[in-house]
Amino acid sequence: MDSFHIRIRLERDIAEQAMAMANDRGLELGDVIRMMVTKAVLSGEFAIGFDKPSPPPAAETRALFAYDDSQWAPLKSVLDAELALALLNQFVATHTVEIERLLDLDPPDVVQVEQLTRERDEARQALATLDPEDAKAIDAIVERYASPRAPTRALESSDQDDGETA
Numbered sequence: 001m002d003s004f005h006i007r008i009r010l011e012r013d014i015a016e017q018a019m020a021m022a023n024d025r026g027l028e029l030g031d032v033i034r035m036m037v038t039k040a041v042l043s044g045e046f047a048i049g050f051d052k053p054s055p056p057p058a059a060e061t062r063a064l065f066a067y068d069d070s071q072w073a074p075l076k077s078v079l080d081a082e083l084a085l086a087l088l089n090q091f092v093a094t095h096t097v098e099i100e101r102l103l104d105l106d107p108p109d110v111v112q113v114e115q116l117t118r119e120r121d122e123a124r125q126a127l128a129t130l131d132p133e134d135a136k137a138i139d140a141i142v143e144r145y146a147s148p149r150a151p152t153r154a155l156e157s158s159d160q161d162d163g164e165t166a
Contacts, residue, residue: 015029080135080139081132084130084138087142088123088141091120099113099120
């Protein structure tokens with residue numbers, strides 16, 4: 001191993017505390033300094049501030065992003081189809097819960113129930129006729145149902161309602 005020797009000067013009390021900390025971890029102070037310098041070189045930054053944690057490494061250096069796209073390509077269509085099915089099922093479930101809540105109101109909100117029922121029935125139809133190999137249909141479902149569209153709901157009345165009516 002080609003190495004480079006560095007001598008550093010530290011205050012005695014700091015050096016003794018650092019050696020004790022390293023020893024508690026089964027290391028020598030030289031090991032700790034090598035790890036810190038190596039980390040700084042890999043991250044491209046000396047993170048010494050006490051008020052903030054070290055920044056995460058750049059995305060392209062993280063192992064999670066270092067994969068071969070060709071290995072995932074065959075699975076992408078399957079994963080997209082699973083996502084579309086999950087989105088449709090979630091949409092149907094949330095609409096069903098909201099319809100039931102609106103029907104429990106006195107008087108029931110019939111107009112809103114009808115609208116939610118139509119939307120739920122469209123999602124059920126899409127679910128029943130979905131071809132998992134039809135990429136355009138999958139994309140259309142993800143586009144339509146992946147947005148954070150929840151059934152229209154008066155949050156003030158239902159979230160604060162403890163089950164009693166006035």
